Amino acid sequence: MLILLPPSEGKTAPRRGAPLDLGSLSLPVLTPARAEVIDALVELCAADPVKAVDVLGIPKTQPELVDLNAALREAPTARADRIYTGVVYDALDPATLSTAAKRRAAGRVMVTSSVFGLVGLGDRIPAYRLSGDTTLPGLGGVQAHWRRHLGPGVVEALGRGLLVDLRSGTYAAFWRPEGEIAARTATVRVLHEVDGRRTVVSHFNKATKGRIVRALLEAGAAPRTPAALAEALRDLGWAVEQGDPTAKGTQLDVVVSEL
DSSP, X not given: OEEEEXXXXXXXXXXXXXXXXXXXXXXGGGHHHHHHHHHHHHHHHHHOHHHHHHHHTOOTTOXXXXXXHHTTTTSOOEEHHHHBOSHHHHHHOGGGSOHHHHHHHHHHEEEEETTTEEEETTOEEOOOOOOTTOXXXXXEXXXXXXXXXXXXXXXXXXXXXXXXXXXXXXXXXXXXXXXXXXXXXXXXXEEEEETTEEEOOHHHHHHHHHHHHHXXXXXXXXXXXXXXXXXXXXXXXXXXXXXXXXXXXXXXXXXXXXX
């Protein structure tokens, strides 16, 4: 089983740590594509910080984010599960997983990244600011870049297992499952139900996805089909409705009434 998470917009910049070593990251097949993004991002932020603010959508009150990108190659690194913050990662809370769950997370969970394509939770990366819908001078659209390059990395990481795709729309556009892989892909949507009315609420969606991943890791669940995942989630206490298989995978709706 491979679980794909979205990144967080907010990131914790480590104060110390070794600089980035692309060769040490998971999925070395992605190294050349990663280097292309880093080259374009560093060039933009180092050569024209004012332009970088506009291109990257950085608030003018946070120019330090441009400096962060400019120093990407030399900046301190830390484990990815310490870099990414926000609702998903607060709910997952990787630091407090049991020893066995941490071991499973190392092999089963990866984060979609605008800079790195995919990273494992234990990969050492620096903090950065680059949204998935950005167009970088010299590179083009980040989404289009990863659509050209991410596939081999996903296929290698997935192997013959089930893909549990929890990415948000922006990052789902980096790569989409097709054919045989789509048949073993489950996407998860979280619906908030109040008085019989269901809506998608961002905070519920993110927090519940983090809790789902945590519960699956702690339980040692290893479903191999979308139907088996739905059953595993029901066993863990969630109300789950399974959609019909499509060319893009099978959608599971997790219905929650409270956070």
